[in-house]
Amino acid sequence: KKVYKNLNRPIAIMMDIKGPEIRTGEFQEAQLTKGELLDLTITTNLKIEELNNDTIKKVSINYPEIINDVHINDTILVDNGLIQLKIIEKHKDYLRCEVLTPGLLKSNRHVNLPGIKINLPPLTDKDKKDLIVAIEENIDFIALSFVRESNDIIELKNYLKEFNYHPKIIAKVENQSGIDNIDSIIAESDAIMIARGDLGIECPYEKLPLIQRQIINKCIDHYKPVIVATHMLESMIHAPVPTRAEVTDISNAVFEQADCIMLSAETSIGQYPLECISVMKTISLEIEAASPRSYRHNIELHLPKNKMLRSAVVLAQQLKRACIIVFSHSGASAQLISSLRPTQIPIFVFTDSETTFKQMRILWGIQPYKITFNPDRNITINNALQELINSNIMQKDDYAVILTNIIVDQILVETIQLRRLIS
Structure with missing residues (x-):
């Protein structure tokens, strides 16, 4: 920060x-060979020397319920799949496994149980x-x-x-x-x-x-x-x-x-x-x-005001030099228009929320800006346009397809505006 x-x-x-992850415990690293037997034990209070002083190597793991979750012939993968084991015996407090893929076994390695619900x-x-x-x-x-x-x-x-x-x-x-x-x-x-x-x-x-x-x-x-x-x-x-x-x-x-x-x-x-x-x-x-101008036609937008987003995309893509400008407090409109995936059209979303501003950064195609919303919608729009002009993003003769709401006779009305920069 x-x-x-x-x-x-x-x-x-x-x-x-x-x-919820399963890992091996602490022990002295050991080289495993193909066909070797290895015991996976749920006894976690053994000392390191106790884990390694038998003819069959023992490795502790941090998930006691593994004994109940797995079956004979199931596969266990260790260290991102580098070591592959097959269960050949089940006991009260350990699993006896055969090493299928040799490798160097180390402490605190991740254990995967493919296809098994833990x-x-x-x-x-x-x-x-x-x-x-x-x-x-x-x-x-x-x-x-x-x-x-x-x-x-x-x-x-x-x-x-x-x-x-x-x-x-x-x-x-x-x-x-x-x-x-x-x-x-x-x-x-x-x-x-x-x-x-x-x-x-x-x-x-x-x-x-x-x-x-x-x-x-x-x-x-x-x-x-x-x-x-x-x-x-x-x-x-x-x-x-x-x-x-x-x-x-x-x-x-x-x-x-x-x-x-x-x-x-x-x-x-x-x-x-x-x-x-x-x-x-x-x-x-x-x-x-290199992507051609297009958008995802099959995205379902159910509310009438959301369908306006699609209209804004179609309009912007049919103009030669155009961007889309959205004003949103929550970021919901930004998320919807992002899902349409309109290529070759810059989308600028202005918000008055610091949280929304930062959380919009993961949205496809969205360039977020934080500004203060004025009660007069026209002043807010002009401030946004000036921000883009000052950043050399918009130039003379560029079009802006603007999605915002205005108050008409004390009723909030969703609008699409088309403005052309003339100076």
Whole structure:
């Protein structure tokens, strides 16, 4: 916050809470070989030497209910799928597994149970402690990991209501349960993140592109922002340039019209964080510039005033040099017009709310501005136009398709105005 204030460049902040995850415990790292036996134990109070002093290696995990959730011949994946295990025996306090894929097993590695519903609560004690920081700092977005059903989102919202804190909730879809319940999760969430790291482990990798496209389209149809995340530029953690496959991956997400594409390890621990941002920006701008003028005709807009948004898009796209200007306190109109995905048309949304201003930053195609709304609508419009002129965004002979409301005979009337800049 100090940095963006110093730079006078307000940004939105998202907190990613860990959610219900299964991990290995603390132990001395060990090399596993194919065909070797490994015991996964739920006894967490063993000392490190006790875990490693037997002929069969033992590894503790933090989820006691795993014994009841899994079956013989089920697959367990460790460390983002690098180590693959098959359950061959079930006992009261441990699972005996056969190592199918060899590798170096380390402490605190993530454990995936593909296709198996786990019974962990959606919010852990650590999540609740982390959320206190979010509340104190008034964080704009909360991303909940491993969302399995809409009730997970409801539980988070109810917890935050106790503190009178209402951020936008982003559901991270990372497992098969999340895919199975995607419609209700989209309906309950404010946005969706396609977290392809764990999702690519939990689901067959060949289906991941289809799942990504399906979720993106569903989110657009329901006016919800969607983020594509994980492994976008994985090679650039250590390399200064992307692979050609990564360039194509980013391009596909832009072609599919995701609202956001997200960097993770590339900028948090990578050696080339600024280069990653530059690469992603360059690719996105190139792909968007090549897109023909169009919009999503199949988006259903039910209210008459919302149908006006479609009319504004059609009008702006038929004019040679035009932009769309929207005035919105809540950002709802911005979200709707963003879902229409009108290409080659800049959309400027002016709001008097600091919260709305920041939360609109994840919306496709939206450039938000914060201004003071004047009781005289015409003064507000002129102030907005002057802001765009001063920023060299609008020039002489440009058209502005303006969506606002005016008062006529003490009745609030929704309007579309067409203005041409003549000086």
